[in-house]
Amino acid sequence: MLAIIIGTHGYFAEELLKTAEMIFGPTSNVKTIHLIPGKGVEDLVKEYDAAIEELDTSNGVIFLNDLFGGSPYNAACRVAMRSDDYAITAGVNLPMLIEVLSMQSMEGAVPILEVMERALAAGQTGQSNFHRTLFEKMATEEL
Amino acid sequence: MKISYVRIDDRLIHGQVATVWVKTYSCNRIMCCSDEVAQDELRKQLVLQVAPPGLKAYIVPVQKAIEAFNNPKYDSFNTFFLFTNPTDVLRMVEAGIPFDTVNLGGMRYVEGKTQISQAVSVNDQDVESLKKLHEKGVKLELRQLVKDPKVDVMEKLQSMNLL
Numbered sequence: 001m002l003a004i005i006i007g008t009h010g011y012f013a014e015e016l017l018k019t020a021e022m023i024f025g026p027t028s029n030v031k032t033i034h035l036i037p038g039k040g041v042e043d044l045v046k047e048y049d050a051a052i053e054e055l056d057t058s059n060g061v062i063f064l065n066d067l068f069g070g071s072p073y074n075a076a077c078r079v080a081m082r083s084d085d086y087a088i089t090a091g092v093n094l095p096m097l098i099e100v101l102s103m104q105s106m107e108g109a110v111p112i113l114e115v116m117e118r119a120l121a122a123g124q125t126g127q128s129n130f131h132r133t134l135f136e137k138m139a140t141e142e143l
Numbered sequence: 144m145k146i147s148y149v150r151i152d153d154r155l156i157h158g159q160v161a162t163v164w165v166k167t168y169s170c171n172r173i174m175c176c177s178d179e180v181a182q183d184e185l186r187k188q189l190v191l192q193v194a195p196p197g198l199k200a201y202i203v204p205v206q207k208a209i210e211a212f213n214n215p216k217y218d219s220f221n222t223f224f225l226f227t228n229p230t231d232v233l234r235m236v237e238a239g240i241p242f243d244t245v246n247l248g249g250m251r252y253v254e255g256k257t258q259i260s261q262a263v264s265v266n267d268q269d270v271e272s273l274k275k276l277h278e279k280g281v282k283l284e285l286r287q288l289v290k291d292p293k294v295d296v297m298e299k300l301q302s303m304n305l306l
């Protein structure tokens with residue numbers, strides 16, 4: 001099974017997972033890691049290692065981090081340097097997490113590089129703008 | 144036109160539907176069938192703009208949906224049908240549209256309705272239409288999220304003395 005580790009500043013990871021469960025339903029094989037004041041990259045590496053120990057990593061590990069270059073991301077990079085089966089996507093948001101959960105629950109393993117690319121794509125396509133002046137120009141398709 | 148799935152959800156296209164349901168029951172079109180919403184240009188636009196990327200969505204009156212279903216021009220459509228209430232589903236079934244299973248996913252509570260699950264509340268007319276759908280052999284399942292267990296609607300109504 002694909003293992004999912006969400007690593008963020010503060011308790012964003014845990015709350016994001018709870019939010020995703022409102023849409024996706026109960027999840028499994030997911031761990032959340034939180035950087036709280038006083039913790040450093042070394043602590044996070046240890047926590048990632050402990051999380052990996054407890055997870056089923058038979059289909060690889062995807063790390064989802066909140067901020068490219070932040071400590072949770074930097075620590076994940078150190079861990080991910082150890083194995084081809086580990087990958088990281090930064091900039092985690094709800095669409096990205098839901099996409100990764102969907103891939104995890106699919107029958108058959110999705111290659112970790114594909115998991116990573118699809119996570120990024122879902123995060124990006126899940127972002128959009130709205131302004132009524134632009135919206136009113138939108139054409140509706142009729143049958 | 145093929146039927147991918149049929150769901151009653153009065154929010155029509157929203158988070159759970161756009162991200163999980165239409166992927167679980169793969170489809171190439173979403174058709175929201177509602178006379179009321181089809182007439183409401185603002186609501187129509189707001190629903191359509193949240194269609195997931197790559198999936199074409201339509202909001203049509205029930206009669207138009209029936210005509211489109213029977214039109215060979217749309218044979219390539221594998222459609223995820225959305226309704227706001229069971230009475231509109233019944234209109235389609237009575238017109239011969241072969242829905243075999245209908246998912247009851249979301250009908251918000253308003254005064255005078257009875258809540259039968261966290262996400263679904265029904266009034267007398269809803270119950271009447273559900274009964275008729277059941278009599279016509281349509282399987283009715285109560286389920287908000289894809290991962291939730293499927294609950295038999297008729298058993299649920301029975302257990303709450305609504306039949």
